[in-house]
Amino acid sequence: MSVRTLSVVFVLFSGILAGCSKGPSSKPGEEKAQQTKNTTHSAKNKSSGSEAEARAVLKAALDSWAFGDPIEKFEKAHPGVSFFDTNWITKKQLGRYEIGNTRKDGITFEFLVTLTFREDSGDVARSSDYHVTKDAEGWMITAGGR
Known part of the structure:
Protein backbone atom coordinates (compact mmCIF):
# COMPACT_ATOMS: atom_id res chain seq x y z
CA MET A 1 0.00 0.00 0.00
CA LYS A 46 -45.48 8.25 42.89
CA SER A 47 -46.64 10.63 45.61
CA SER A 48 -49.74 10.18 47.68
CA GLY A 49 -51.91 12.45 45.61
CA SER A 50 -54.06 15.21 47.04
CA GLU A 51 -56.93 14.98 49.49
CA ALA A 52 -59.32 16.04 46.71
CA GLU A 53 -58.10 13.20 44.47
CA ALA A 54 -58.36 10.67 47.30
CA ARG A 55 -61.89 11.87 48.13
CA ALA A 56 -62.93 11.64 44.46
CA VAL A 57 -61.61 8.07 44.18
CA LEU A 58 -63.41 7.03 47.38
CA LYS A 59 -66.62 8.74 46.22
CA ALA A 60 -66.48 6.92 42.86
CA ALA A 61 -66.17 3.57 44.67
CA LEU A 62 -68.99 4.29 47.11
CA ASP A 63 -71.25 5.63 44.32
CA SER A 64 -70.73 2.43 42.35
CA TRP A 65 -71.57 0.34 45.42
CA ALA A 66 -74.68 2.44 46.21
CA PHE A 67 -75.91 1.94 42.63
CA GLY A 68 -75.67 -1.82 43.17
CA ASP A 69 -72.66 -2.51 40.96
CA PRO A 70 -70.58 -5.56 41.86
CA ILE A 71 -67.05 -4.73 43.02
CA GLU A 72 -65.61 -6.41 39.91
CA LYS A 73 -67.48 -3.96 37.67
CA PHE A 74 -66.06 -1.00 39.60
CA GLU A 75 -62.50 -2.32 39.47
CA LYS A 76 -62.82 -3.07 35.74
CA ALA A 77 -64.06 0.49 35.09
CA HIS A 78 -61.31 1.93 37.31
CA PRO A 79 -58.19 -0.17 36.56
CA GLY A 80 -55.90 1.96 38.75
CA VAL A 81 -58.05 1.51 41.86
CA SER A 82 -58.23 -1.44 44.27
CA PHE A 83 -61.06 -1.45 46.82
CA PHE A 84 -61.35 -3.77 49.80
CA ASP A 85 -64.37 -3.82 52.08
CA THR A 86 -65.85 -7.13 53.21
CA ASN A 87 -69.32 -5.54 53.25
CA TRP A 88 -69.20 -4.96 49.48
CA ILE A 89 -67.53 -8.30 48.82
CA THR A 90 -70.32 -10.08 50.74
CA LYS A 91 -72.85 -8.10 48.68
CA LYS A 92 -74.38 -5.98 51.43
CA GLN A 93 -76.64 -3.34 49.87
CA LEU A 94 -75.38 0.18 50.42
CA GLY A 95 -78.29 2.60 50.40
CA ARG A 96 -76.40 5.81 50.99
CA TYR A 97 -73.23 7.16 52.55
CA GLU A 98 -71.76 10.36 53.90
CA ILE A 99 -68.04 11.15 53.78
CA GLY A 100 -67.06 13.11 56.88
CA ASN A 101 -63.78 14.24 58.39
CA THR A 102 -60.40 13.50 56.88
CA ARG A 103 -56.87 13.29 58.20
CA LYS A 104 -53.57 12.51 56.55
CA ASP A 105 -51.22 9.92 58.02
CA GLY A 106 -48.04 9.76 55.97
CA ILE A 107 -49.08 8.91 52.41
CA THR A 108 -52.53 7.70 53.49
CA PHE A 109 -55.72 9.70 53.81
CA GLU A 110 -58.19 8.42 56.40
CA PHE A 111 -61.84 9.30 55.78
CA LEU A 112 -64.62 8.83 58.34
CA VAL A 113 -67.70 7.58 56.49
CA THR A 114 -71.24 6.83 57.65
CA LEU A 115 -72.68 3.95 55.64
CA THR A 116 -76.39 3.16 55.60
CA PHE A 117 -77.16 -0.41 54.58
CA ARG A 118 -80.52 -1.69 53.36
CA GLU A 119 -81.52 -4.75 55.32
CA ASP A 120 -84.75 -6.71 55.64
CA SER A 121 -85.32 -5.22 59.09
CA GLY A 122 -84.78 -1.66 57.76
CA ASP A 123 -81.91 0.70 57.18
CA VAL A 124 -78.87 0.26 59.42
CA ALA A 125 -76.26 3.02 59.74
CA ARG A 126 -72.65 2.22 60.60
CA SER A 127 -69.56 4.34 60.94
CA SER A 128 -66.48 3.20 59.12
CA ASP A 129 -63.11 4.59 58.20
CA TYR A 130 -61.47 4.20 54.83
CA HIS A 131 -57.75 4.41 54.22
CA VAL A 132 -56.96 5.77 50.76
CA THR A 133 -53.38 5.54 49.52
CA LYS A 134 -51.77 6.28 46.17
CA ASP A 135 -48.53 4.65 45.12
CA ALA A 136 -46.77 3.94 41.83
CA GLU A 137 -49.39 1.37 40.86
CA GLY A 138 -52.50 3.40 41.62
CA TRP A 139 -55.01 3.88 44.40
CA MET A 140 -55.73 1.46 47.25
CA ILE A 141 -58.90 1.89 49.33
CA THR A 142 -59.19 -0.23 52.45
CA ALA A 143 -61.98 -0.28 55.02
CA GLY A 144 -60.76 0.10 58.58
CA GLY A 145 -62.22 -1.47 61.66
CA ARG A 146 -64.43 1.09 63.38
Missing part, protein backbone atom coordinates in the same frame (compact mmCIF):
# COMPACT_ATOMS: atom_id res chain seq x y z
CA SER A 2 1.17 3.43 -0.80
CA VAL A 3 1.32 6.31 1.61
CA ARG A 4 -1.39 8.05 -0.38
CA THR A 5 -3.79 5.07 -0.08
CA LEU A 6 -3.09 4.81 3.65
CA SER A 7 -3.77 8.53 4.06
CA VAL A 8 -7.11 8.26 2.23
CA VAL A 9 -8.12 5.22 4.32
CA PHE A 10 -7.09 7.01 7.52
CA VAL A 11 -9.07 10.15 6.63
CA LEU A 12 -12.16 8.12 5.68
CA PHE A 13 -11.95 6.01 8.82
CA SER A 14 -11.50 9.13 11.00
CA GLY A 15 -14.48 10.76 9.31
CA ILE A 16 -16.67 7.74 9.92
CA LEU A 17 -15.68 7.62 13.59
CA ALA A 18 -16.24 11.34 14.02
CA GLY A 19 -19.70 11.06 12.46
CA CYS A 20 -20.72 8.27 14.83
CA SER A 21 -19.83 10.25 17.91
CA LYS A 22 -22.40 12.71 19.19
CA GLY A 23 -19.94 14.09 21.67
CA PRO A 24 -20.79 14.56 25.31
CA SER A 25 -24.41 15.62 25.77
CA SER A 26 -23.65 17.45 28.97
CA LYS A 27 -20.94 18.04 31.49
CA PRO A 28 -20.64 15.51 34.35
CA GLY A 29 -22.10 18.00 36.87
CA GLU A 30 -25.05 18.72 34.57
CA GLU A 31 -25.64 15.00 34.05
CA LYS A 32 -25.80 14.41 37.82
CA ALA A 33 -28.19 17.36 38.23
CA GLN A 34 -30.41 15.93 35.47
CA GLN A 35 -30.44 12.51 37.18
CA THR A 36 -31.45 14.17 40.46
CA LYS A 37 -34.18 16.12 38.68
CA ASN A 38 -35.51 12.93 37.03
CA THR A 39 -35.49 11.08 40.36
CA THR A 40 -37.35 13.93 42.06
CA HIS A 41 -39.88 14.05 39.22
CA SER A 42 -40.43 10.28 39.47
CA ALA A 43 -40.93 10.54 43.21
CA LYS A 44 -43.55 13.23 42.71
CA ASN A 45 -45.40 10.98 40.24
